[in-house]
Amino acid sequence: MVEREGNKILVTEQDGKLVAELNSKRLAALKSIKYEGDEILRGMHWTIGAMSDEPGLVRRSKEYHKAGMSCVETEGWMPFGREPNLTQAIRFSAGRARFTSDFVANGETISRHFSVGSFLLPGKWESMFVVPAAQHLVDGGKPYERQLPKWDGKDIMLGHWHRPPLSLVFKRKSGVRLEVGTGSDVFRWEQNMGYHPEHGSYKVTLTQAGLEVLREPLACCEDFVPEGRPFRYTWHLAWDKAGVRSTPPEHEVVKAQIARNGHDLEWDKVKKAFAAPRTDGKPRFLLVDIMDFLWEDTCKRCPSPQAFAAELVAPEPCWMTSPVEKKLKNLIRKLVEIPGVGGLIFRNVSPGICYHPSHVDKKNPMGVAHWDMGGMMDFAAWARQACRDKFEVYSEAAEGWDTPAMNTLFD
Numbered sequence: 293m294v295e296r297e298g299n300k301i302l303v304t305e306q307d308g309k310l311v312a313e314l315n316s317k318r319l320a321a322l323k324s325i326k327y328e329g330d331e332i333l334r335g336m337h338w339t340i341g342a343m344s345d346e347p348g349l350v351r352r353s354k355e356y357h358k359a360g361m362s363c364v365e366t367e368g369w370m371p372f373g374r375e376p377n378l379t380q381a382i383r384f385s386a387g388r389a390r391f392t393s394d395f396v397a398n399g400e401t402i403s404r405h406f407s408v409g410s411f412l413l414p415g416k417w418e419s420m421f422v423v424p425a426a427q428h429l430v431d432g433g434k435p436y437e438r439q440l441p442k443w444d445g446k447d448i449m450l451g452h453w454h455r456p457p458l459s460l461v462f463k464r465k466s467g468v469r470l471e472v473g474t475g476s477d478v479f480r481w482e483q484n485m486g487y488h489p490e491h492g493s494y495k496v497t498l499t500q501a502g503l504e505v506l507r508e509p510l511a512c513c514e515d516f517v518p519e520g521r522p523f524r525y526t527w528h529l530a531w532d533k534a535g536v537r538s539t540p541p542e543h544e545v546v547k548a549q550i551a552r553n554g555h556d557l558e559w560d561k562v563k564k565a566f567a568a569p570r571t572d573g574k575p576r577f578l579l580v581d582i583m584d585f586l587w588e589d590t591c592k593r594c595p596s597p598q599a600f601a602a603e604l605v606a607p608e609p610c611w612m613t614s615p616v617e618k619k620l621k622n623l624i625r626k627l628v629e630i631p632g633v634g635g636l637i638f639r640n641v642s643p644g645i646c647y648h649p650s651h652v653d654k655k656n657p658m659g660v661a662h663w664d665m666g667g668m669m670d671f672a673a674w675a676r677q678a679c680r681d682k683f684e685v686y687s688e689a690a691e692g693w694d695t696p697a698m699n700t701l702f703d
């Protein structure tokens with residue numbers, strides 16, 4: 293639900309656990325997020341050089357509800373120099389907020405730093421789970437979790453990276469977790485606005501007030517004038533309570549069989565299975581294993597720039613490709629027409645990095661870094677709407693991905 297009282301916009305999740313407060317007079321808009329009354333995020337802001345977006349002027353602000361999501365859009369400019377423009381769209385749905393942040397520098401000189409979506413996580417946090425930057429995963433890095441110390445009189449930098457970590461998940465003692473994730477457009481974040489590579493800055497600092505999370509796609513040691521084109525950054529926040537995952541009710545499983553061509557289900561068998569008389573009154577769920585399909589090499593993940601150059605692919609499909617989206621949407625469109633389906637469960641849904649440039653409409657002999665979390669979230673949002681009033685969709689827990697965004701994917 294989204295409602296406005298003067299300059300205040302409130303977004304409340306259906307179960308009432310999450311309340312986000314936004315300020316319609318502020319370009320960065322998001323003021324705070326409370327989960328079960330506990331403030332877990334405060335003061336989201338952008339910075340251009342030493343200046344935050346606070347003096348920025350909002351030209352247009354609107355809030356609306358669309359396709360099961362509460363949306364807040366803001367557009368405006370900074371009243372100095374070449375009057376750079378900032379535009380932002382936030383889409384809230386169960387368990388997450390997805391951001392599309394656009395910046396047009398208009399020839400403005402940026403004094404060393406540019407940040408998008410930095411904020412404070414107030415109070416005490418127990419641990420931090422890090423999914424490293426795409427390049428670090430290519431180099432053999434693995435996701436890791438670390439326990440966080442208590443503030444003891446002086447600030448401590450708990451993490452500092454030059455490329456954006458794909459995901460950071462912070463956990464309170466109560467189990468409440470907040471995730472900040474880079475969008476699928478990793479390559480945009482890593483371009484450093486056209487400055488030299490490795491000139492981003494992503495920091496987590498322990499302070500007396502809580503954890504300061506700084507996210508700068510540009511951090512350099514001199515004044516820099518980016519190109520006049522728009523710079524877009526997508527990213528997300530997600531939240532949940534550790535160990536609380538929505539699980540399907542007790543059910544009977546019908547395992548989907550794939551037709552001999554590898555591309556579609558054996559629909560006759562699916563229909564027959566759901567038409568069969570019930571014995572115990574439990575709902576009947578269709579289980580679809582993503583890896584059972586035959587995926588063409590062009591839609592599989594290329595796990596590194598070297599793999600792309602050598603035309604090597606991983607077995608898993610990349611969710612940023614249209615064949616994946618089309619196949620799964622068609623599957624749902626057919627399934628909602630079949631009587632007796634109690635639910636749908638996907639197996640082998642877990643995000644991954646990929647360098648195949650065509651998946652993100654690019655060309656580059658060295659590949660283009662992206663990950664397919666965004667594609668999964670887009671599909672899940674569509675599936676929720678398409679199956680509404682028919683049945684629920686779930687995905688099995690993905691190994692190594694106990695994160696809020698994945699745990700609430702189809703919620």
Ligand SMILES: [Zn+2]
Pocket residue numbers: 592593594610611612613646647648651652662
């Ligand atoms: Zn891809």
